[in-house]
Amino acid sequence: MKPTIYALNWAPDFAKGQVRDLRVRWALEEAGIDYQANCMSFSEKAQHDYLARQPFGQVPAYEDEEVQLFESGAIVLHIAEKSDALMPTDPAGKARARMWLIAALSSIEPFIFPYQDIILFNAGEDWAEARKPEAEKRLVDRLGQLAAWLDGKDYLEDCFTAGDLYMMACLRSLDTTDHISGHSILGPYVARGEARPAFKRALAAQMADFTGSPPG
Ligand SMILES: N[C@@H](CCC(=O)N[C@@H](CS)C(=O)NCC(=O)O)C(=O)O
Known part of the structure; x- marks a missing residue:
């Protein structure tokens, strides 16, 4: 099956x-x-x-x-x-690949969701306009921390793993903005994922x- x-x-x-x-x-x-x-x-x-x-x-x-x-x-x-x-063969490498996938879910997406709620689902609402600057600042700060880790690297660890797959998928959900496409580190990082035949x-x-x- x-x-x-x-x-x-x-x-x-x-x-x-x-x-x-x-x-x-x-x-x-x-x-x-x-x-x-x-x-x-x-x-x-x-x-x-x-x-x-x-x-x-x-x-x-x-x-x-x-x-x-x-x-x-x-x-x-x-x-x-x-x-x-999708996973290195050594136990430490596997653990770090899992760590990055969970980081995408629990340390990156929680900054993306409130921002998207404002710009996609509630655009133009008074409350959304009022919260947008703070939500955007929090997102940009968190993306900056991720970019600092990725600076000079092709992937989060030595090679592409499930952690990159998940992180790239989270980041590309911002494709209606220029937060990723216009970023000198995160833009090429996501483009590397999107260029993969798979x-x-x-x-x-x-x-x-x-x-x-x-x-x-
Ligand atoms: N944490 C879940 C979230 C799943 C989720 O948000 N799915 C969306 C599509 S991307 C959905 O089914 N939305 C329709 C709905 O909630 O009714 C996961 O990652 O699988």
Whole structure:
């Protein structure tokens, strides 16, 4: 049985190429693991059967011969354990790759989310305009700390790992702004990820699966 990812058959334009099953598709492509995608409508993902896979009614979910999982970070880590393409072979290297994936989730994304809430989902609202400068400052400061670590390096550690995959995916979610594309260190770092053939295949596959209609 091929691993199955559960994804969406429709997303708003700004989310296309960003929906988080992309992270899982990318990991599977890097690992050379063939998979199938089960792409659902918004109403299908809210139904009882799917909530048994993903209690929050979100994508992605994942199933292979060993396990059913949700949470894109957990799924990417599970896949990474299967492939030297995503994890070094030594225990310390593995631990540091896991550390970076968790850093992306817990030390970078919490600075991205409030900012996106303001600029994407609540643009123009008085409260959003009032909070924007502080949210932007916090984000820029945190990105600066990451950039200082990456200065002079191609990847977070000696070679590309699942930690980079996840970090790059988080950073590229800022692609409607110039915080990454205009950054002298983070821009090239994310571009290095987006240039990987596995990323390109994953992105093309997600885009090709958007064949559905908006929720009615
Ligand atoms: N922490 C979860 C977040 C999943 C998530 O936010 N999924 C979004 C798509 S990127 C979703 O399903 N949104 C639709 C909804 O929440 O109804 C993960 O990383 O898997």
